[in-house]
Amino acid sequence: xxxxxxxxxxxxxxxxxxxxxxxxxxxxxxxxxxxxxxxxxxxxxxxxxxxxxxxxxxxxxxxxxxxxxxxxxxxxxxxxxxxxxxxxxxxxxxxxxxxxxxxxxxxxxxxxxxxxxxxxxxxxxxxxxxxxxxxxxxxxxxxxxxxxxxxxxxxxxxxxxxxxxxxxxxxxxxxxxxxxxxxxxxxxxxxxxxxxxxxxxxxxxxxxxxxxxxxxxxxxxxxxxxxxxxxxxxxxxxxxxxxxxxxxxxxxxxxxxxxxxxxxxxxxxxxxxxxxxxxxxxxxxxxxxxxxxxxxxxxxxxxxxxxxxx
Amino acid sequence: xxxxxxxxxxxxxxxxxxxxxxxxxxxxxxxxxxxxxxxxxxxxxxxxxxxxxxxxxxxxxxxxxxxxxxxxxxxxxxxxxxxxxxxxxxxxxxxxxxxxxxxxxxxxxxxxxxxxxxxxxxxxxxxxxxxxxxxxxxxxxxxxxxxxxxxxxxxxxxxxxxxxxxxxxxxxxxxxxxxxxxxxxxxxxxxxxxxxxxxxxxxxxxxxxxxxxxxxxxxxxxxxxxxxxxxxxxxxxxxxxxxxxxxxxxxxxxxxxxxxxxxxxxxxxxxxxxxxxxxxxxxxxxxxxxxxxxxxxxxxxxxxxxxxxxxxxxxxxxxxxxxxxxxxxxxxxxxxxxxxxxxxxxxxxxxxxxxxxxxxxxxxxxxxxxxxx
Numbered sequence: 146x147x148x149x150x151x152x153x154x155x156x157x158x159x160x161x162x163x164x165x166x167x168x169x170x171x172x173x174x175x176x177x178x179x180x181x182x183x184x185x186x187x188x189x190x191x192x193x194x195x196x197x198x199x200x201x202x203x204x205x206x207x208x209x210x211x212x213x214x215x216x217x218x219x220x221x222x223x224x225x226x227x228x229x230x231x232x233x234x235x236x237x238x239x240x241x242x243x244x245x246x247x248x249x250x251x252x253x254x255x256x257x258x259x260x261x262x263x264x265x266x267x268x269x270x271x272x273x274x275x276x277x278x279x280x281x282x283x284x285x286x287x288x289x290x291x292x293x294x295x296x297x298x299x300x301x302x303x304x305x306x307x308x309x310x311x312x313x314x315x316x317x318x319x320x321x322x323x324x325x326x327x328x329x330x331x332x333x334x335x336x337x338x339x340x341x342x343x344x345x346x347x348x349x350x351x352x353x354x355x356x357x358x359x360x361x362x363x364x365x366x367x368x369x370x371x372x373x374x375x376x377x378x379x380x381x382x383x384x385x386x387x388x389x390x391x392x393x394x395x396x397x398x399x400x401x402x403x404x405x406x407x408x409x410x411x412x413x414x415x416x417x418x419x420x421x422x423x424x425x426x427x428x429x430x431x432x433x434x435x436x437x438x439x440x441x442x443x444x445x446x447x448x449x450x451x452x453x454x455x
Numbered sequence: 456x457x458x459x460x461x462x463x464x465x466x467x468x469x470x471x472x473x474x475x476x477x478x479x480x481x482x483x484x485x486x487x488x489x490x491x492x493x494x495x496x497x498x499x500x501x502x503x504x505x506x507x508x509x510x511x512x513x514x515x516x517x518x519x520x521x522x523x524x525x526x527x528x529x530x531x532x533x534x535x536x537x538x539x540x541x542x543x544x545x546x547x548x549x550x551x552x553x554x555x556x557x558x559x560x561x562x563x564x565x566x567x568x569x570x571x572x573x574x575x576x577x578x579x580x581x582x583x584x585x586x587x588x589x590x591x592x593x594x595x596x597x598x599x600x601x602x603x604x605x606x607x608x609x610x611x612x613x614x615x616x617x618x619x620x621x622x623x624x625x626x627x628x629x630x631x632x633x634x635x636x637x638x639x640x641x642x643x644x645x646x647x648x649x650x651x652x653x654x655x656x657x658x659x660x661x662x663x664x665x666x667x668x669x670x671x672x673x674x675x676x677x678x679x680x681x682x683x684x685x686x687x688x689x690x691x692x693x694x695x696x697x698x699x700x701x702x703x704x705x706x707x708x709x710x711x712x713x714x715x716x717x718x719x720x721x722x723x724x725x726x727x728x729x730x731x732x733x734x735x736x737x738x739x740x741x742x743x744x745x746x747x748x749x750x751x752x753x754x755x756x757x758x759x760x761x762x763x764x765x766x767x768x769x770x771x772x773x774x775x776x777x778x779x780x781x782x783x784x785x786x787x788x789x790x791x792x793x794x795x796x797x798x799x800x801x802x803x804x805x806x807x808x809x810x811x812x813x814x815x816x817x818x819x820x821x822x823x824x825x826x827x828x
Contacts, residue, residue: 196670218672226670232663236472237465248461249671293667 148207149174149301149332150195155204156355157190164190166355168204172334172348174300177327179346180336181443187355188336189229192305195334196226209301222250225299229306231290235279239270239289242278243296250297264292267322284315291322302326304335308342320345340440349439351446358446363439370437370445372396372408375415377422377430379404385426392421399444406441407432458673462681466655470685476651480689483646484697487639492705499585505532505549507540514560518597522553527589540574550576551586563601636707637792638761640697641784644720645727645755647690649748652731656682657744660735675824683728690724710795719791719805723784725812732819736826755781780811 150172157165165187172178180188193199195208197217206213208220233242243264247257265271268288273281278289287307294302304323308316320342327333327347335346343349343363350360359369377389383400390398394413399406409418415432422430437445470476504522508515522528531549534540543549554572562569573590577583659665668678701707709716730751738744757763758772759781765773776782783804790796798805 198666198669221670221672224670226667228663228666230663232667234465234469234664235662236469241465241468245461245465246667246671249458249668249673251458251672 147174147210148172149176149209150334151205151207152191152195153205155191155194155206156202157187157194157199158202163355165194165201168352168355168357170350170357170360172332174332175327175330177323177333177345177347178335179343179349180334180352181338181340181343181349182336182352183338183447186352188352189305190355191352192226192303192334192336195303196224197221198226222297223300225294225297225302227290227294227302227304227307229309231287231307233278233286233290233293236277238275238277239281240274242289243292246293247296252297260296260298264295267325268292282315283311284318287311287315287319288322291319295326299331301332301334304333306336306338309338316342340438340443344439351443353447353450356450358450359442366439366442367437370442371411372445373411373413373415374435374437374441375407375409375418375432376401376435377405377407377432379430388425389422392418392425394418397445397448399441401440406435408441408445458677459680459684462673462677463685466681466685470689476689479647479651480693481696484639484643484693485700487643488636488697488700488704491639491642492636492701499582499589500527501529502527502551502582502586502589503531503549504528504551504553505534505540505543506530507534507537507552507554509535509557510555510559511535512560514563514601515555517601518555518559518594521593521597525589525593527586544574544576547576550582551590553590563598569598633705633707633793634789635761636701636705637788638759638785639701640694641723641759641781641788642756642761643693643697644690644724644784645752645781647693648686648724648727649731649734649752650745651686651689652683652728653734653738653744653748654741655686656732656735657738657741661740676820679732679820679823683732686731687724687728690727691720694720707792709792711791711797712795715798715801716788716791719784719787719801719808722805722808722812723780726780726808726815729812729815729817729819732823733815736819736822755779758782759785761785780808780815783807783811 148171150170152168152170155165155168156163168187168191180191182188190199194201194206194213197208197213197220200214208216209223211219213220234245237245240261243261244257247260252260262271265274268285268291270285270289270292273285278286281289291304291307302323308319311319323333323335324345335342337343346363348360348362349366351358351366359366361369380403382389382405383403386398386400386405389395389405389407394409395407395418396410397408399408407418409415415434419430419432422432506519506522508519519530519533523530528551532539532543534543537554540549540552540554544552552574554574556570556572559569559571571594573587575583575587575590656665659668673681698709731748734744734747734751738747758765758768758776758779760776761781765776765782768776787801787804787808790801
């Protein structure tokens with residue numbers, strides 16, 4: 146399969162801050178590719194480099210086979226980009242916004258009616274065509290922004306945290322649209338801070354400190370988890386995370402709501418851990434073996450990276 | 456080229472939808488002309504005067520009438536006691552005191568120059584000077600008139616006198632608004648172009664649409680053209696409105712060539728648009744842009760000779776005004792507007808405008824492109 150995006154050794158610094166620091170990624174055509182990472186991981190910078198908004202300092206970046214340094218015009222016509230703070234003209238109507246971007250992208254006038262109908266169909270913005278964009282609800286604004294980035298039928302859709310700050314229902318609806326586009330053959334690259342969104346991607350890259358820590362299908366990523374994982378479900382147990390952490394054999398403790406996820410070395414026996422925990426906490430503790438979620442992997446990867454750095 | 460058209464179309468849609476913009480476009484010229492045309496004046500009117508008449512003759516009363524009839528003076532006291540006069544001056548009730556000594560009429564009839572004492576409250580030095588000028592002028596005119604209307608011609612002693620007859624050209628009544636009003640057009644053009652351009656670009660930066668525009672295949676020159684041309688048009692509409700209002704309200708028309716004025720204005724606008732773009736590249740929010748633009752605008756206006764004649768400025772500041780493009784445009788405007796001066800006498804200013812325009816605009820475009828990438 147041909148690569149939609151190929152990134153090798155990408156680096157970009159702002160002053161002394163290394164936003165992206167040796168990133169390698171291959172994204173295939175037609176993939177729904179997720180990039181997950183905490184704030185400041187370098188996701189946005191990477192996206193901006195992909196869409197030729199900022200030039201890379203170092204490394205090789207090809208989008209649709211074009212170099213981001215030299216193929217700016219070519220890349221811009223085959224990529225659709227929705228920035229983190231998706232934006233449109235609040236003082237223009239829904240239709241005027243769509244028309245405007247269609248015109249700038251050089252969409253033929255003869256095709257406009259059909260395309261607009263198609264965009265209205267999936268975004269359900271048809272009835273609001275004459276409404277000012279500034280008067281739309283958050284979810285509708287987001288769909289309008291997506292419509293504006295889709296108006297020129299991009300081969301590659303790049304979305305930077307498109308659902309941040311959007312209500313859960315609109316988020317769900319938005320992802321349905323993404324899946325639909327994916328099925329139609331569009332390459333979709335999306336950054337997200339949400340685990341559940343990453344799970345519904347074909348492949349996911351975990352980004353941290355400007356690098357990709359791991360990349361694969363959600364299942365592959367989960368299998369990367371090297372430790373045994375237990376859950377302690379006790380009311381108030383999350384308050385005792387430091388105590389639990391001090392037990393021999395415990396590698397990491399993470400609070401998940403009212404329960405604690407405890408990562409232990411593979412050779413520690415669960416019964417021995419249980420006994421020691423019960424003694425330490427002064428009450429009977431029940432350890433429940435669980436299989437790691439993507440979130441556990443995510444936390445594990447980031448912790449490992451941090452410890453390496455320290 | 457089509458892309459530029461679409462960008463402009465979008466910009467005009469936004470301008471039309473923006474009530475504030477429309478208000479700025481139509482109301483600003485009117486208000487500016489009205490307020491500046493009437494308020495910015497170096498004339499001093501209604502000066503409070505106390506008149507001390509130590510002569511009490513028909514001539515002294517005649518001189519008083521001259522002051523009374525002048526719109527520059529308001530007589531607040533007609534005194535025969537000197538002490539009263541100082542009191543009025545001390546309390547600030549009178550700004551000027553004219554003291555006619557006994558023998559005023561006699562001196563005139565004898566053909567010798569009468570002596571008149573003038574006391575001026577000089578707290579506001581500028582007004583004091585102006586007031587003194589008016590007083591001297593009225594007294595001199597009275598003297599001349601009195602001498603001429605004498606039943607027997609009075610031959611001034613001391614031989615023949617050469618009297619210099621002063622005439623003021625282009626603005627015969629020395630009305631300061633005639634001088635001020637054409638300058639309003641410069642101010643208006645500066646406001647519309649610098650401010651609207653910078654705010655227009657920064658607003659797109661703020662709401663994030665600039666980023667969206669940049670990922671479209673439009674070229675940066677198209678983007679710049681699409682963002683600046685609409686404000687050019689807006690600026691010219693405002694300027695034309697301004698000229699119409701000036702004609703209607705003050706009856707001042709353009710003495711020179713409108714075409715020349717238009718060409719010079721285009722040269723000038725190059726600089727201001729460039730400034731607008733530059734301001735937008737260094738500011739991240741509309742407030743910032745507003746403050747920076749405001750700073751440059753104030754600088755540009757004060758050092759343009761709009762309010763304060765450049766010749767009155769300290770030498771160092773005078774040198775600074777050469778770095779101010781508004782200065783040249785102000786001169787050009789006044790020359791064409793009031794005197795009908797042709798291009799051949801405005802070569803220096805035109806060249807200066809052209810150089811400023813080219814340098815500032817190219818710098819702006821280069822910087823804008825760099826921030827785009």
